[in-house]
Amino acid sequence: MLKKISAENIRDLRSKTGAGMTDCKKALEASGGQIDIAIETLRKKGLASADKKLSRVATEGLVESYVHAGSRIGVLVELNCETDFVARRQEFHQLAKDIAMQIAACHSVLYVSRDNMPCEVISYEKNLELQKEDLINKSTQMREKIALGRLEKRFKELCLLDQVFIKNTEITIEELVKQHIALLGENIKIRRFQRFILGEGLDIKNSDFVGEVSNMIQVN
Known part of the structure; x- marks a missing residue:
């Protein structure tokens, strides 16, 4: 029954x-x-x-920001949809916030997807794997097979869409986006993002205050 x-x-x-x-x-x-x-x-x-x-053009959307507690990590992400109507939906805004938070949490992520990875990066990563010591004595075919398996794992670390969603580990970011495409009825694309880490890229000089004072005393 x-x-x-x-x-x-x-x-x-x-x-x-x-x-x-x-x-x-x-x-x-x-x-x-x-x-x-x-x-x-x-x-x-x-x-x-x-x-x-997924093939439909998405040129509307928004730029979302996220600053982690302590203000040492910040993220900007551009999320696109097809119409301004969907861009104003609460669900779309929440998706953008979740994606920005995901980027802040995943420091290894550098690209939106594998399609965004430069050819030279892919070649570099492949050559790096092939030259590792534990593969030197293996046959060419076996080296290629092992290297490709490791590359698959490495690419998943570098690409945002391959990441496991931190708020629901049963789905990836790609699946999260697709769920919202189904929910909102429009194509949605993560176009680009930028992560800012406080002090990143600066030459930080170690300050020896005691040594500087001692030198000043000796000079005087």
Whole structure:
């Protein structure tokens, strides 16, 4: 016997997924009222529909900022969508904030995706792996295979979309963006970002105050 789907069940699922009322009802009916299965069903459908929107032009959006506690790390990120209407949505703003926070937390991230990685960086990383001592005595084929496996891991460390979302470790940033594409009905792209770390790039001189005072006394 099928479990009766109440309006409260549908509202609960809608609040958790952002999907439409009709879609929520159908998902609950198909899952026999099991909300976890219904969420997974909607998520899969959402991601599938999001893929169809990825080629659409996204030129609206916003620039979001995040400054970590202590004001030593700051981030600027540009997040694009298709219309100004979606750019004003609370869900879009929250996504931008979450992405900015993610960038601040992941110091190894340098690129939005692998498509943004310069060819020279990819070549450098590959040559670096191939020249490692533990691969020297292995066959060319084996060296290539091991190096490619290590490169895959390295690229995931460098690229934002491959990162595990810090607020929900069951999804990546790419999946998070696709969920919002499904929710908001528009293509969404992380265009660029910049991380600022206090003092980064400066030549910090060690100050020996006691030594300086001693030298001054000796001179006098």
